[in-house]
Amino acid sequence: MPSMVTSVPGIVNVTTACWSVDCGEGGIGEIKYMATGYFDHQDGQTTSTNLQSQGLLGAGWRPLNRELDWQFLWHLAMHDSAELSKKTVDVASAIADTLGRTNYSGWANLLSVFSSGTRYELDEFWSYITPEPPSPDYRHVPSLTVETPVLQQVSRTNIPIDYVLNRLQELTILKVLELLGKPVLITQYYFDRYFYLPIEKFISWERVDTIDTVNAYWPQQDIWLQIQNIGPGRRRLTLLARELNSLISKATYNLAVMLSGYQSRVGQIQSQYAIRSFSADVQEFSDRVQQAVFDQNQLAVLVHGEPGTGKTAWTQAIAKEVLMPLGYVIFILDHDAVENFVPPTYLEHICLIINEADNLAQNRANVAAQSSSKTEHILSLLDGTLHQSVLEEGRIQAQQRFVVLMTCNTMERLDPALLRKGRVDLIHEFMHKFV
Known part of the structure; x- marks a missing residue:
């Protein structure tokens, strides 16, 4: 394989002389290392370090040797000639x-070249003139991170929103890896x-020995995975890629969060019920909702009617038959969740189901509604002003399509701002008892 340096977008320079990829069927390749030797960086390792390294070797890991690449060396000579000359003279x-010592025989001086003192100089020089193995570059690549396993902390006064959303993120990352x-x-x-793990020894990510930091790379998709050991039985998983949205959509297909x-x-x-089991007027309204989902990036739908007319059953039917096949992740929010929910930015398609909206988005002219911020939060969700006002740096930001399905028994208690044009797009009254 010719020696060359290839630039991967968002990733540090990868020297193909250090590692060659022979991609087989399906794009999964085999790494072939062309190493001649490895110089130990550390003089006088501790016993525990040696044991850890021996543990990696015993688990199937192998030392990853750094290869001399003439194009990389030429690049150093052209752009960092002073430092290259200094280090060459030093080594x-x-x-x-060592070779010129007069109080030792020639063979002793030759062996001394490979002693710990001289070896450190050689190792430092070798590390300078050879490129490092490929690794992710956090400065330019969006990431998706979770600490696994996700721990649940529930109290009687708090809904575990963070736990559930972290659990969703964990499932998403694990499914993407699958x-x-x-x-x-x-x-x-x-x-x-x-060190490197031969691909034929890979079984599952749970069984990959992680002492410090593990990096894995899929060149065909240009995706990195970083695994960090953060404690006994706990790891931090980070996916890094410029384009990960299509895989996330596949990973979250048919998921719902309550x-x-x-x-x-x-x-x-x-x-429990199909859309075609509802009355004719509701079926016609459902067709309008479906068409609006295709036409609009953001859609808000409000249905109202007396209890028992099938409003909640209808929202579930729309979610199941219309939104789920299009890749929407369904979030069903109760009263307390509405006030604290922020849509995950890495999801492309999000549907919120908010039942009994008349008890949440109440008219703020009433004294009872002034002690709660639920109305403001629902309005911000409909507008997108809260969760889209600041994009988190370094995180995956999907171009989102947003659908909100709301039910209420009566519209009289709703805040007038909720019904303002541009917030709620479609309204329908359910008038027939539904069983």
């Missing part, structure tokens, strides 16, 4: 001093040494 001087399959490269940097006290959970949307 040559160290070797000359869709990606085996990576082409798995490396680990520990105590100034690089945020309602102790019932909060991540699962799949269920609907």
Whole structure:
């Protein structure tokens, strides 16, 4: 394989002389290392460090050797010639001093070249003139991170919104990894040494020994995974890629999230009744909603009517038959969740179901509504002014399509601002008892 330096968008320069990828069927390749030797960075390692390294070697990891790349060396000579000359003179001087000792025999001086003192000089020089193994570049690549396993902390006064949303993020990352399959490269940097895990020894991410930091790379999709050990039995998983939205959409297909006290959970949307089991006027309204979903990036729908007319059942049917096939992740929010919910920015398609909106978005002219911020929060969700006003730096930001389905028994108590043009797009009254 010819020696060359390739630039991967958003990723540090990757020297293909250091590692070559022979991509097979499906794009999953095999790493072939062309190494001649590895110089230990550290003089006098501790016993525990040696044991950790031996543990990696025993688990199937192998030292990752740094290769001399002539184009990379030429690049140093052209752009950092002063430092290259200084380091070359330093290492040559160290070797000359060792070989020129007069109080030792020639063979002793030759062996001394490979002693710990001279070896450190050689190692430092080798690290300078050879490119590092490929690694993700956090400065330019959006990321999606979660600490796993996600721990649940529930109290009687708080709905575990953070837990459920973190659990959704964990499921998303794990599903993306399942869709990606085996990576082409798995490396680990520990105590100034690089190791790699042969792909044929990879079984699952749970069984990858993580002492410090593991990096995995899929060149076909240009995606990095970083695994950090953050404590006994706990890891931090980070996906880095410029384009990850299509995989996230596949990973979150048919997912629903309920945020309602102790019932909060991540699962799949269920609907007991089909849309065509409703009355003719509701079916016609459902067709209008479906068309609006296709036409608009943001849609708000309000249905009202007496209890027992099938409003909640209808929202579930729309979610199941219309939105879920289009890749929408469904969030069902209760009273307390509405006040604290912020839509995840990494999801492209989001549907919010808010039942009993007349008890939440009450007219702020009433004294009872003035003690709560639920009305303002629902208005900000409809406008997008709250969750879209600031984009988090370094995180995956999807171009979102947003659907809000609201139900209420009566519109009399709703805040007039909710019904203002541009906030609620479609309104329908349910008049027939539904069983």
